[in-house]
Each structure stands twice: as C-alpha cells, then as structure tokens.
C-alpha cells in the first residue's frame with residue numbers, strides 16, 4: 114500500500130514537472146545571437162533576437178538599434194512594425210535618420226551647439242544648422258556597443274571618452290532591451306567621472322500597420338499631456354511650457370495623426386508637422402503612460418510608459434521618399450512616427466527645465482516600456 118502511494122506521489126511530481134517546464138520556457142524570452150554584418154573597417158556587428166510567443170525583436174550592436182519588431186495584429190497576423198533596413202550597409206551608408214537607434218549623449222537639439230556647466234562653456238559639433246542634434250556628428254547611434262545576453266534580452270554597453278563630441282567626462286552607458294509579457298522594455302543606466310549632461314532615448318519609427326504599408330496619418334494617438342514645449346524656427350524650445358488646449362497639438366483625447374496635421378498653426382508649420390516635446394503630467398522617475406497609439410485597420414495598439422519627464426512626438430516629417438528600407442520599401446513622408454521618451458530638448462540651456470546633469474557617484478537610470486495589445 115505504502116509503495117503504491119509513493120508511486121502515485123512520484124507520478125504526480127512527474128506530471129507537475131511536465132506541465133511547468135513548457136510553461137516556464139514560454140515565459141522566458143528566447144535569446145539568440147548571430148552576425149549582422151561587418152562595418153567598412155571590418156568590425157563585426159552582432160544582432161540579438163528576442164522571442165516571446167508571437168513577438169520577436171532584433172537588436173544590433175551598431176547604434177544599439179532596434180532593427181525589427183514583429184507583433185501580431187487582431188487576427189494573429191504578424192508584421193514588422195519598425196522602419197529600418199535588411200542589412201548593415203543600409204544603416205551605415207544611407208542618410209542618417211536614426212532608425213531604431215539609441216540616441217546620445219544628448220537626444221534632440223542643443224541650441225547653437227554650446228552649453229555651460231559649472232561655469233565652463235562647452236562647444237559641440239553643429240550638425241543641424243547651427244545646432245547640435247542627437248549627440249553630434251558621431252553620436253551613440255553610430256558607435257559599436259558591446260552586447261551580452263541577459264535574462265529575457267540583451268544588455269549593450271558603450272564607453273564615450275572625456276571630450277567625445279565636446280561633452281565632458283568619460284561616460285559609461287548601458288542599455289537593456291528585454292521582452293516580457295507582450296512588452297519591450299528599454300532600460301538605461303549611465304555613470305560619469307566628471308560633471309556632465311545626458312539625455313538618452315530610442316529613436317524607433319513605428320508604423321503599426323507594418324513598415325512600408327503607407328503613411329501613419331490614420332493612426333489614432335493619445336498623449337496625456339496638458340503642456341508641450343513650443344519651438345522656434347530651428348526647432349529649439351522657446352522655454353515656455355504652453356497649454357495644448359485649443360490647439361492641434363492636443364492629443365489628450367484619442368485623435369488621428371492626420372486629422373489636424375495640416376491646420377494653419379504656427380507650431381505645425383515650424384515642425385513641418387508634429388515634432389514636439391510633450392510635458393508628461395505625473396511624477397518624474399516613476400513609470401507613467403506617455404502615449405497610446407491605435408492602428409484601426411489591424412487593431413494593433415502600442416502603449417508607451419516611461420520614467421522620463423517628456424516625450425517627443427515626431428510624425429516622420431523629414432522622410433521624403435529618398436530612403437529605400439526593408440524589402441526596398443520606399444519611406445515616403447510620414448510613413449513612420451516616433452515617440453522618443455526623453456528629457457526636454459536643449460535642457461542644458463534652460464535652467465527651469467528638469468535637469469539633465471549627471472555627476473560622478475550618481476547613476477542615471479531611466480526606463481521606457483512599449484506594450485503591445487490589440488483592439489477590436
């Protein structure tokens with residue numbers, strides 16, 4: 114009798130084990146690594162593939178870029194929803210559009226390519242008229258990061274030397290991409306050995322109908338922000354935190370991107386469409402909703418959460434059909450949009466904006482989550 118009970122117990126354990134093992138392996142994203150290509154100087158660029166259920170993300174070490182992101186629609190049909198290229202040369206040889214890149218050291222613009230810190234003036238390379246855009250001529254988007262596999266994803270590290278693109282301090286930046294529970298999380302860490310300024314973001318262009326599937330004007334956007342930072346003709350913030358109420362920049366109620374994009378509005382004219390930083394309403398440093406975007410024909414929904422104080426909503430106004438991306442798709446005007454979670458543009462020159470300073474002994478830590486679901 115006792116032996117029989119033992120046998121039944123053992124059988125129960127085996128059954129439990131057989132049920133739990135496949136469950137556990139389903140929950141943990143599968144991570145694989147391969148070579149994506151060689152740069153012109155012969156450096157190997159690796160690509161990490163993260164797979165969880167039907168979602169698949171590929172991240173390469175050149176620019177720590179999100180190369181592809183496959184997500185199911187309401188019928189389970191999978192499409193790649195980020196713009197980019199099929200091979201490394203596409204990224205290195207074409208005009209820089211920051212497809213999928215980690216942008217640094219400073220995301221968006223620094224006016225007149227200069228700022229002061231601790232009473233000292235720093236000069237940066239100007240690469241956008243007289244201003245510095247996205248970290249300078251050789252920003253983090255063009256560096257080869259060191260990758261290694263972590264649970265659910267990949268961690269990428271880069272060391273930027275003191276004086277790199279004019280910025281002070283040796284900066285060590287680490288970015289973790291992980292895929293878990295139908296969401297792609299990007300976590301940022303950085304330390305410095307001298308006082309410096311820093312603003313890291315990811316510059317993925319989304320098209321929730323699938324990259325190459327036309328413009329994004331019918332995507333319905335919600336941004337829960339009462340204010341934004343208006344810009345001048347160089348797309349530099351004026352310093353105001355203006356109310357969105359009564360303007361075509363108000364996305365507090367879900368609205369199609371195309372509904373008002375051609376309205377007679379000075380800010381839309383300056384941006385050639387939406388290219389504006391929204392001031393998120395809640396407390397900094399805690400995850401809060403920054404945006405929700407729904408694509409009506411496929412039902413794909415993207416929800417963005419972030420610890421950052423701002424989000425740059427960019428409607429792909431500089432895409433002009435000259436870039437031919439994945440499978441030769443022509444990336445015409447407004448065929449992708451970006452939601453760059455960030456500190457405000459030109460913060461080093463605006464003492465009233467949330468600070469972007471980082472000091473030795475401090476660790477910069479921010480996180481952004483892109484969550485995927487579907488709507489009927």
Ligand code: GLA
Pocket residue numbers: 210211221246348388425427431451453
């Ligand atoms: C950001 C900027 C835009 C543009 C793109 C890159 O989103 O705000 O003005 O420079 O990057 O083309």
